[in-house]
Amino acid sequence: MAAKRMRLAQRRKSAGYSQEKLAERLGIERSTVVRWETAESEPQPWVRPKLAAALKVTLDELQS
Secondary structure: OOHHHHHHHHHHHOOOOOOHHHHHHOOOOHHHHHHOOOOOOOOOOOOOOHHHHHHHHOHHHHHH
């Protein structure tokens, strides 16, 4: 699980987003991105396609 969250942070950084900018793009709070990256919560189903598009990955890659 921790490795999955580290990959999320790495993908975000590789895509050139700060936590704040990614949150803005997705229409969510920055604290939500922080919770995803610290494995406190998972992205909601409605936001996953937007998140994958922002990070330029497929949904399958996002969930692996």
